[in-house]
Amino acid sequence: MESGSCFRPRILVTLLFLLSLYCTSVRAGPVGVCYGRNGDNLPTPLQAVASLRAKGITKVRIFDADASVLQAFADSGIAVSITVSNLDLTGIALDQGVSDAWVLNNVLPYVPATSISSIAVGTEVMMTNAGNLSSFLVPAMRNIFTSLKTNNLDSAIQVVSPNSMTVLSKSYPPSAGTFDPAIVNTVVIPMLSFLQQTRSPFMLNSYPYYAYVNDPKGVPLEYALFTSTVGVIDSNNQLHYTNLFDAQVDAVYAAMDALNFSDINIVVAETGWPSKGDSTENAASVKNAQTYNQNLVNELVRDQSGTPRKPGQVMEAYIFSLYNENQKADPESERNFGILYADGTEVYTLNFYGGADGGFQVQNRTWCVARNDASNSSLRIAIDYACGEGRANCDAIQEGGACYEPNTYVNHASYAFNDYFQKSNMDPRACNFSGTANLTQRDPSYGNCVFYSKLPSSGYLQSPQAYYGFTAMLALVFLLLFRG
Ligand SMILES: *[C@@H]1O[C@H](CO)[C@@H](O)[C@H](O)[C@H]1NC(C)=O
Ligand SMILES: *[C@@H]1O[C@H](CO)[C@@H](O)[C@H](O)[C@H]1NC(C)=O
Ligand SMILES: *[C@@H]1O[C@H](CO)[C@@H](O)[C@H](O)[C@H]1NC(C)=O
Ligand SMILES: *[C@@H]1O[C@H](CO)[C@@H](O)[C@H](O)[C@H]1NC(C)=O
Ligand SMILES: *[C@@H]1O[C@H](CO)[C@@H](O)[C@H](O)[C@H]1NC(C)=O
Ligand SMILES: *[C@@H]1O[C@H](CO)[C@@H](O)[C@H](O)[C@H]1NC(C)=O
Numbered sequence: 001m002e003s004g005s006c007f008r009p010r011i012l013v014t015l016l017f018l019l020s021l022y023c024t025s026v027r028a029g030p031v032g033v034c035y036g037r038n039g040d041n042l043p044t045p046l047q048a049v050a051s052l053r054a055k056g057i058t059k060v061r062i063f064d065a066d067a068s069v070l071q072a073f074a075d076s077g078i079a080v081s082i083t084v085s086n087l088d089l090t091g092i093a094l095d096q097g098v099s100d101a102w103v104l105n106n107v108l109p110y111v112p113a114t115s116i117s118s119i120a121v122g123t124e125v126m127m128t129n130a131g132n133l134s135s136f137l138v139p140a141m142r143n144i145f146t147s148l149k150t151n152n153l154d155s156a157i158q159v160v161s162p163n164s165m166t167v168l169s170k171s172y173p174p175s176a177g178t179f180d181p182a183i184v185n186t187v188v189i190p191m192l193s194f195l196q197q198t199r200s201p202f203m204l205n206s207y208p209y210y211a212y213v214n215d216p217k218g219v220p221l222e223y224a225l226f227t228s229t230v231g232v233i234d235s236n237n238q239l240h241y242t243n244l245f246d247a248q249v250d251a252v253y254a255a256m257d258a259l260n261f262s263d264i265n266i267v268v269a270e271t272g273w274p275s276k277g278d279s280t281e282n283a284a285s286v287k288n289a290q291t292y293n294q295n296l297v298n299e300l301v302r303d304q305s306g307t308p309r310k311p312g313q314v315m316e317a318y319i320f321s322l323y324n325e326n327q328k329a330d331p332e333s334e335r336n337f338g339i340l341y342a343d344g345t346e347v348y349t350l351n352f353y354g355g356a357d358g359g360f361q362v363q364n365r366t367w368c369v370a371r372n373d374a375s376n377s378s379l380r381i382a383i384d385y386a387c388g389e390g391r392a393n394c395d396a397i398q399e400g401g402a403c404y405e406p407n408t409y410v411n412h413a414s415y416a417f418n419d420y421f422q423k424s425n426m427d428p429r430a431c432n433f434s435g436t437a438n439l440t441q442r443d444p445s446y447g448n449c450v451f452y453s454k455l456p457s458s459g460y461l462q463s464p465q466a467y468y469g470f471t472a473m474l475a476l477v478f479l480l481l482f483r484g
Helices: 009-024 045-054 067-072 086-094 096-106 130-150 181-197 208-214 244-258 286-303 376-387 409-423 464-483
Strands: 031-034 059-061 079-084 116-121 158-160 162-164 168-170 202-205 266-271 316-320 367-370 437-440
Touching (some): 031 286, 079 086, 168 244, 181 202, 202 244, 244 286, 376 409
Parallel strands (some): 031 316, 059 079, 202 266
Antiparallel strands (some): 367 437
């Protein structure tokens, strides 16, 4: 083969172009971080960008539209959601010109170098009656949308507004979720109509921490931390809730359904857990903060299981917050929501690709197989679970599949266990199956039957998205080379 035939300039240019697209496009994952700057000792915005990139975080929310911050995010591969202050809301609602000026000053100078994904108009305004602020909310959102449309930015930038759980007058059980009747006609329905028309999400600030703190007798701590082994059954529809985060989100979905707005997605605009509190704030600890946030990432990034009401629907959330912020008001917990200290070091390890609690990462290729001493009856139950509720792909062990023979419980269970384990990002807790499973570093593949392992053989753990994306990219490159 002539080497020249492979590397004609046009093909090379195409390849480089495709590779550069792959490397630079902003592909936001499900979990972002809120970057609050209420501190007098924080790293510079450029240092914040470096910390976010090091953790693989692809989207942030900021609580203003600060010029130095927006400049720092230019060409960073991180999408930014910016915020209109509540103080600017009334003026923007009353005058399209004021809205146009806001977009002119706070958006146009930075796009497209900085990827601005959305504009949050106000913060938790629905329940704010002071100065009739809530009545200006939706008019302000509409005016900002019009300003974006004038600049052809309405499809690139969404217009949203974060809400607290207090907009619901009832949230338990989740299926009974109801918006506060006092605001339904004045602000809820107008906002939902706007979000529906513009295909934008309902932004929810969800803090199981505060639900626990306000009712420690009624809310089990494990239920708030995603570690409950029993959970709660919704008596109206028998849906099983294993954590309060899902229950809060589903209560809002139910409230929207009750008003016949069933096609609006929820994005969690803030959620988190403090790592430290004052002497009365017992639940605020490094261990609880790490447990909450890691389990949240695992559910959103690794499992992508959706909520019981919206199974399988990818959900997005922003963790509050990047740094501990020393200028926030009491109590102590308010100043300790950061995943990083003000000097930029970690308060605790948080694996944003979704791993086990405590940032566990396997170093070597590992498989999960059935123990050879497990009884057939327990293996049969475990296979049913893995291939059913566990959503393992069991096609290969159906009759005619590459791994059907030998047709034994041990073989079929091994295949199903391993698929489930790999999909769980090789979390060792996902290789148990009531004690019938066993980890191994010996590849169980045989003949045409391949037991896949998420880790490439080099042993470098990447995010699955990056791994599959890169594999697809390589396939494209080869296709083009051989066609050339
Ligand atoms: C709020 O709205 C009510 C009814 O429209 C009006 O009477 C009142 O003056 C308004 N208050 C303020 C502070 O704008
Ligand atoms: C929602 O739609 C159903 C069926 O079309 C209707 O019966 C019900 O009154 C509607 N509810 C509201 C709040 O509009
Ligand atoms: C990974 O494999 C290497 C080489 O086989 C071995 O030395 C090392 O102990 C293994 N690490 C773990 C965590 O099993
Ligand atoms: C479990 O796996 C280890 C390592 O692969 C192996 O030595 C052991 O025999 C296995 N135990 C059973 C009961 O299958
Ligand atoms: C378990 O099932 C296998 C076939 O999958 C069979 O060969 C074996 O005899 C069974 N073992 C027991 C103890 O029944
Ligand atoms: C595995 O499952 C058994 C039985 O359900 C349980 O007793 C044991 O604690 C589990 N082991 C781990 C490491 O989770």
